[in-house]
Amino acid sequence: MDNPIPKILIVDDEKDLCEILxxxxxxxxxxxxxxHSAEQALKFSLDEFDLILLDVMMGGISGYKMADRIRKEMQLSVPIIFMTAKTAENDxxxxxxxxxxxxxxxxxxxxxxxxxxKAVLKRGRQETGQVRVYKEGELEVDVNSxxxxxxxxxxSLTRKEFEILTMLLKHQGQYISREEILNRVWSDDVIVTERNVDVNIARLRKKIGDYGNKIKGKSGFGYAFKN
Structure with a gap:
């Protein structure tokens, strides 16, 4: 059976750029x-898209605020690629x-x-061939769904948080370096730092409550999910 054509939503107030894309x-x-605005984009059924290209600086609702709403209020995991001229580390x-x-x-x-x-869509299609479930007490991660x-x-986890948690549970008890997490979770052509791993780990710990205490960090070794 042929793969369905990926559906991409382009959200940007620069009409010329939208036409080019x-x-x-x-x-x-x-x-x-x-x-051409976040307000217009939010009227669509966003769960029907395979990926969203999202401008950061727009009049009205910003790209950051739209993404935050997608993740927190709508609880959707549709991949988001930000497009912006802001390149400071904090941004x-x-x-x-x-x-x-x-x-x-x-x-x-x-x-x-x-x-x-293509890299982001490929990551989303990985590990879908068979049902794989990782469990730790009442915590259950279903890789297939x-x-x-x-x-x-x-x-509700972001795609990055989900992939990190899955990796830690798959190799439970073993420390995985920040560099290895970056290489597996982020594509090779994305410029990020080990700080991104720490930020995602911190959010993940908070979201999974008491189980977050089982994500151990060790200087020089990385992170592990262990009792």
């Missing part, structure tokens, strides 16, 4: 929809903190954008 991404085989960390999966700086080449989109539950209550 729409034309080039369509040429690459993607199905595109354009919104990049803010993007990841609100649930971004990747970050591309303006101006960018279409080739780079396509490569990042991409869900996390504690006492049958669904816990």
């Amino acid at each position: 729409e034309f080039n991404l369509s040429s690459e085989g993607f199905q595109t929809t354009v919104a 990049i960390l803010t993007g990841f903190n609100v649930g971004g999966d990747d970050y591309i700086s303006k101006p960018f080449s279409i080739k780079e954008m396509v490569a990042r989109i 991409k869900t996390v539950k504690i006492e049958d209550k669904i816990i």
